[in-house]
Amino acid sequence: xxxxxxxxxxxxxxxxxxxxxxxxxxxxxxxxxxxxxxxxxxxxxxxxxxxxxxxxxxxxxxxxxxxxxxxxxxxxxxxxxxxxxxxxxxxxxxxxxxxxxxxxxxxxxxxxxxxxxxxxxxxxxxxxxxxxxxxxxxxxxxxxxxxxxxxxxxxxxxxxxxxxxxxxxxxxxxxxxxxxxxxxxxxxxxxxxxxxxxxxxxxxxxxxxxxxxxxxxxxxxxxxxxxxxxxxxxxxxxxxxxxxxxxxxxxxxxxxxxxxxxxxxxxxxxxxxxxxxxxxxxxxxxxxxxxxxxxxxxxxxxxxxxxxxxxxxxxxxxxxxxxxxxxxxxxxxxxxxxxxxx
Amino acid sequence: xxxxxxxxxxxxxxxxxxxxxxxxxxxxxxxxxxxxxxxxxxxxxxxxxxxxxxxxxxxxxxxxxxxxxxxxxxxxxxxxxxxxxxxxxxxxxxxxxxxxxxxxxxxxxxxxxxxxxxxxxxxxxxxxxxxxxxxxxxxxxxxxxxxxxxxxxxxxxxxxxxxxxxxxxxxxxxxxxxxxxxxxxxxxxxxxxxxxxxxxxxxxxxxxxxxxxxxxxxxxxxxxxxxxxxxxxxxxxxxxxxxxxxxxxxxxxxxxxxxxxxxxxxxxxxxxxxxxxxxxxxxxxxxxxxxxxxxxxxxxxxxxxxxxxxxxxxxxxxxxxxxxxxxxxxxxxxxxxxxxxxxxxxxxxxxxxxxxxxxxxxxxxxxxxxxxxxxxxxxxxxxxxxxxxxxxxxxxxxxxxxxxxxxxxxxxxxxxxxxxxxxxxxxxxxxxxxxxxxxxxxxxxxxxxxxxxxxxxxxxxxxxxxxxxxxxxxxxxxxxxxxxxxxxxxxxxxxxxxxxx
Numbered sequence: 001x002x003x004x005x006x007x008x009x010x011x012x013x014x015x016x017x018x019x020x021x022x023x024x025x026x027x028x029x030x031x032x033x034x035x036x037x038x039x040x041x042x043x044x045x046x047x048x049x050x051x052x053x054x055x056x057x058x059x060x061x062x063x064x065x066x067x068x069x070x071x072x073x074x075x076x077x078x079x080x081x082x083x084x085x086x087x088x089x090x091x092x093x094x095x096x097x098x099x100x101x102x103x104x105x106x107x108x109x110x111x112x113x114x115x116x117x118x119x120x121x122x123x124x125x126x127x128x129x130x131x132x133x134x135x136x137x138x139x140x141x142x143x144x145x146x147x148x149x150x151x152x153x154x155x156x157x158x159x160x161x162x163x164x165x166x167x168x169x170x171x172x173x174x175x176x177x178x179x180x181x182x183x184x185x186x187x188x189x190x191x192x193x194x195x196x197x198x199x200x201x202x203x204x205x206x207x208x209x210x211x212x213x214x215x216x217x218x219x220x221x222x223x224x225x226x227x228x229x230x231x232x233x234x235x236x237x238x239x240x241x242x243x244x245x246x247x248x249x250x251x252x253x254x255x256x257x258x259x260x261x262x263x264x265x266x267x268x269x270x271x272x273x274x275x276x277x278x279x280x281x282x283x284x285x286x287x288x289x290x291x292x293x294x295x296x297x298x299x300x301x302x303x304x305x306x307x308x309x310x311x312x313x314x315x316x317x318x319x320x321x322x323x324x325x326x327x328x329x330x331x332x333x334x335x336x337x338x339x340x341x342x
Numbered sequence: 343x344x345x346x347x348x349x350x351x352x353x354x355x356x357x358x359x360x361x362x363x364x365x366x367x368x369x370x371x372x373x374x375x376x377x378x379x380x381x382x383x384x385x386x387x388x389x390x391x392x393x394x395x396x397x398x399x400x401x402x403x404x405x406x407x408x409x410x411x412x413x414x415x416x417x418x419x420x421x422x423x424x425x426x427x428x429x430x431x432x433x434x435x436x437x438x439x440x441x442x443x444x445x446x447x448x449x450x451x452x453x454x455x456x457x458x459x460x461x462x463x464x465x466x467x468x469x470x471x472x473x474x475x476x477x478x479x480x481x482x483x484x485x486x487x488x489x490x491x492x493x494x495x496x497x498x499x500x501x502x503x504x505x506x507x508x509x510x511x512x513x514x515x516x517x518x519x520x521x522x523x524x525x526x527x528x529x530x531x532x533x534x535x536x537x538x539x540x541x542x543x544x545x546x547x548x549x550x551x552x553x554x555x556x557x558x559x560x561x562x563x564x565x566x567x568x569x570x571x572x573x574x575x576x577x578x579x580x581x582x583x584x585x586x587x588x589x590x591x592x593x594x595x596x597x598x599x600x601x602x603x604x605x606x607x608x609x610x611x612x613x614x615x616x617x618x619x620x621x622x623x624x625x626x627x628x629x630x631x632x633x634x635x636x637x638x639x640x641x642x643x644x645x646x647x648x649x650x651x652x653x654x655x656x657x658x659x660x661x662x663x664x665x666x667x668x669x670x671x672x673x674x675x676x677x678x679x680x681x682x683x684x685x686x687x688x689x690x691x692x693x694x695x696x697x698x699x700x701x702x703x704x705x706x707x708x709x710x711x712x713x714x715x716x717x718x719x720x721x722x723x724x725x726x727x728x729x730x731x732x733x734x735x736x737x738x739x740x741x742x743x744x745x746x747x748x749x750x751x752x753x754x755x756x757x758x759x760x761x762x763x764x765x766x767x768x769x770x771x772x773x774x775x776x777x778x779x780x781x782x783x784x785x786x787x788x789x790x791x792x793x794x795x796x797x798x799x800x801x802x803x804x805x806x807x808x809x810x811x812x813x814x815x816x817x818x819x820x821x822x823x824x825x826x827x828x829x830x831x832x833x834x835x836x837x838x839x840x841x842x843x
Contacts, residue, residue, distance in 0.1 A: 058750070088751050092543030093526075096752070099540055125531050127543065176799050182531045204486075204798045205528050207791060210673065214610050214666045220485025220799065233665050233687030 044284035047110065050083040054113040056097020058090040062227075062309075066143070066273060067114050069305050073296050080292055084112075093118040093181075095128045102130065107280040112140060112289065117185045117271045120332040125183045132329050138281040139325050141293040142274035142316035144306055147247030148185070148225050150260070151240040155219040161193070161244055161263045164223065168199035175201045178212045178221035183339050185271050186225045189246065191338035196265055216240060228253075228310030246270060247312060269335065272328055273311070274321055283318075290318040345472065348695065352703030355400050355696060364397065365704050368405035369711045372412020377420050377723075379557050379742045382429030382549070383413035383654070384670035385749075391678055399682045399697045404704035406675050407658075408711070411463055413671075414614065414651045415712060418455040419723050422643070423448060424738060426557035430549055431614040431650035433780055434622040436556060438635065438642025445638050448724055454584055454592065454640045455647045456716030460709050462600040462648030466655035467705040469604050474659050474691070481608050481660035483812065486795035489611065491813035493789040495820040496616055499623030500778045510774040518782025521546050522790070529794055541754040548783045550746050550759040555776040557742045558763025561735045563770055584640060592644040595625040603649030607656025611788065613669040614653035619781055621649030627823070655705070662686045662698070 053071060057063040064086075071084045089097040094116060101113045115132075122128035130136040152158040158167070168175050179186025182205045190203050204221060206212040209230055215221040217239060228251060234240040235254065244260040245251050246267055260267035275293060277286075296302055297315040306313050316324055355361060368390070375386035386409045394402040417432030422439035435455060442451035484492070500515045501508070524535045525545030536542040584592065599621040606617040625645035626635045635642050660666045665687040667673035679686055684694055691698045726734065746759040769776055793807070800806040808817060 090544075090750055091752065091754070092540040095540040095543060127526060127531065127533065128540075173801060182527075182529055202798060202801075204795050206795070207528055208611065210610050210666045214482050214660065214664065215485055217664060217666070218479075218482030218485055233685050233689075237688040239688050 045109075045282070045288050047080065047082045047288070049110060050085055051080070052111045053084050053086045054097050054101050054111060055086055055088045056090065056094035056100075056113060056119075057116070058088060062146075062229075063114050063116050063273070064088060065309070066305075069302070070143075070293070070296050073299050073301050074292070076301070077295075077299060079295050092127070093122050095122055095130075098128070098130055101276075101278060102136070104278055106278050107282070108278050109281060109285050112275050112277055115272065115274045115276055119276070120329055121183045121336065124329075124333055124336050133326060134279060134322065136279055137276040138279055138286060138318075139322040140275040140277055140286060140289045140318055142272060142314060142321040142324060143293065143297060144273050144311040145248070145314045146227055146271040146273065147245060147251060147310065147312050148189070148227050148270065149231055149235070149245050149251075149257070150189075150223065150225050150243040151216065151231055151234070152223050152243055153216050153219045153221065154239065154241060156222060156241065158223075158241055158243055160258075161197075161260060161265050161267075164201075164243065165193075165197040165199055168197070168201050172200045173202060175222045176204050176220075177201050178204045178206055178215055178224040180206050180209055180212060183336055185269060187339055188269050188332070188335040189225045189267055192267055192269065192335060193265065195338055196267070232310065249312075251310070252307070253310070269331065270312075272314075272324075274316075274325070286318040348699045349471070349703065351696065352699030352701070355700035356703050356707055358400070360398075361401050361404050361700070361704065362707065364401040364405040365408045365708055366711055368408020369412040369708055369715060372409035372414075373416035373419070373712075373715060373719075375409065376413030376416020376432075377428045379420060379426045379428055379553055379738065379745050381745050381748065382417065382431075382671070383410045384674055386410075386413050387671055387674045387678070391674065391681075394678055394682065397682075399679075399684055399694075400700040400704075402678065402682055403697060403701050404708070406678055407701065407705060408708050410654050410671055410675070411459070411651055411705075411708060412712060412715075414463075414654050415456060415459040415647070415716060417650075418459070418643070418647055419452065420738075422451045422455060423723065423726055424557075424734070425560040426738060426742070427552060430552055430780075430784070431618050431653070432646075433552055433556065433615070433777060434618045434646035435643055437622065437777060438637075438639055441636070441638030442640070442643065443727075447638070448727065449720060450584070450640065451638075451643050452720050452723060453717060454588075454643045456713065456720070457584070458592070458596050458599070458644035458647040459651040460713045460716070461596050462603060462651040463655060463709045463712070464706065465597075465600045466604045466607075466652040467702065467709070469601075469652075470655050470659060470705070471702050474663055477608070477659065480605075481610055481664060481666065484609050485810075486792040486799060487807045487810045488812045488816070489609070489792040490789060490796050490807065491810075491816035491820070492606075492609070493785045493792060495816050495823070496620060496785045497782070497789065498820045498824045499619055500781055501824065507773070510772070511778045514769065514774050514776065514779040515782040518779035519786040521551065521779075522783045522786030525787075528791055529798070541752070545787065546758060546783070547749065547755070548780055549749060550755045551762045551783055552780045553742050553746060554759040554762030554764075555766035555769070555780060557738065558759065559766025559770050559776070561739055562763065562767045564731060564735055588640050591631075591639075592641050595621075595629070595641045595645045596648040598624060598628070599645045599648035600652040603652030604656040606649075607653030608659045610657075610660055610666050610669075613657060614650040615784055617653035617656075618646035618650040619784075621645045662690050663688065 053067055055064050055067050067086050071086055074080050074084050089100045097113060101111055104111050120132045123131050158164050177190045179190065181187065187203055190201060194201055209226065212224055216224050225246065231240065235242045242257055244263055245257050247259055248268065250259060251257060294315060294317065371390060372386055375381045376383065387406055390409060413429060414431060417428035418435045418439065419428060421427040421432040421435040422443050425436050425440040427433045427436055439451045439455065500511060524542055526533050526543050533543065602621050602624060603617040606620060607614060622642065622645050625641050626632055629635065629641055631639060657669050657672045661672040661676055667676045676686055684697060742759060743756055746756045749755050766776055796807045808814060
């Protein structure tokens, strides 16, 4: 009897674990039974089996949340006749995920992957075997850009970029700029500013946004760039000084905050979030997916999501995104050349 | 008075039976998830997050916190019973908990772990309640140079767990430091020891390493020698509760562990694991029965367990008051809060008084629930030991591998776990302690990162890094801990010589 109890307990533990496993992508409710009103408009290729959507980052991150939102919208409005299943493959700043994608043969039609800055930076810094262009990928659609803000610790009275530049010129090497990663968008912003204004602000890489925020709040770091979502509370409460927005237009929630470009500094580098596939995918397939994500981008749900997460809508179809990616790649190559090697 | 009013507001929220129910669900799930090897509080919170949709913020927050401290205690169950820490904060609990279990006192060890957790948890709720709005700036007073000093202090605690042979302990520590070095360099982006394997780019996480070194190695050894016996009457409530003598021995350690844990927990990035390491070390150093540590003493269970629960409470301070999550679990919790439309940050206590004080009240409630579950269900937990060893080992093995896969959804972590399982087996055979290796792995990476950031900030002036006021104080303490005993011994010898002469 006792043994039975013990085994029962063990069994409960097994169930608990499998329940945990249930959190993983496979648990997408089947919406495939529904008819396909949306897809019927397109004449060409239509998917006939489930689509894998590779997220090259961990669960809960910005990339993950975005992809899962898209999948949710696709299901809600039955935009696609088959299931789209998100799969997290994190590691190596995205490289593990792209490796997983590339394990399918070229031209494979049922695997998508999302991109972030590291899609471009890792290959350029020599830490990824894949080049971010048509040689290794097909470009499906571009969804959003991530505006960011330049913030300063309260121990300074900086109000504008000019203030910072003035101080940095008078006191070379004293100001520290914190960012996440060593060859990241944050680093690019600083090195561009250093070059544009001919100053010497030191870059301090962090591996964690939380630690960086704490360091800026405590005045250990003087300046930082961070995404709007991460700094919005501190902007509203005045626990950090906000210097400039890095965006194409002023941020809707902070209409009084001028962009860096308005302040006379050509700092507009933003993270691009798009979707890629294996190379050699036929144009009609790309057109189908491109159309699918355009429909996603046009929903109110998506627009609300973009606004809530302080991103900027920037939809591009596959042709535009292919051309634009080439531009982005060149931008990164130029910018990253400014990052000191050792 | 204001405080009492606020607390009253908090408890009035608890009058809602749904809040109590969700708190209960949270604690129960937390204990179970915490007990499963590899699944820690962050996984638990992530898994139950979908349940929060549509709940009132108070319910959701109470449930999530319940998981958090439930898991902190749950981790000790498997640590004590099968020498496999359920999560990283329970590693230190194995050192004395498992020997206790082998002595037939599994019930007592579990009872102690539960009570220490609850006492640590309750005292820190009081600390949290009275201090959170005031001391939120404490977390930000630590910059890279201060963290570096704290990590050095942590590394000195390795000396406390080397066992009989210090050389072997340090060997293990160096192995750990080496593993910590693997990955892409943060500052220059240079790959270190990755041999072109993209899976190694982000370094080796210590959770699979700990599961291998402790869990799998233990299973392999279990094939060779057996088995813990539980005496039936050791499970009576009276036997679970520590007797007067034991209270006397453990209470000071619990008190110190709680305060230390709360402080370390408040520092983003340090967290419960490091708190439990430091607390064990402190208990050992301040104990009158130093030499008995590691052979199964209740203090060795009480100290780390009180510290890790206190740390989980401490970690809530910067998360709620600064919007800076200090650990994986609080990061996910913060995501959950934002999902519910509450942004943690400097104005959290003012803008969301009801939620904030409801949370405080629920923490008291949660600790009561934890005691009831912990002591009430102990008999059930201990039944695990009645399962035939062969069956049990197979089950644990499966759990560990599933847990390893669940960490990153990848077979690579499973491989890492198995690899370190084999290493752990040989370490065991060579009587090299595994705990210093894990500690060095946890601290090594943090030490390196913070030292290098500090050097950049201080323009590569090493002296300046060491002489920031807070870092200097911590480093002096570390120096004292590292060299205090040999110096004292040398003096004692001198004095003895003088007397003789």
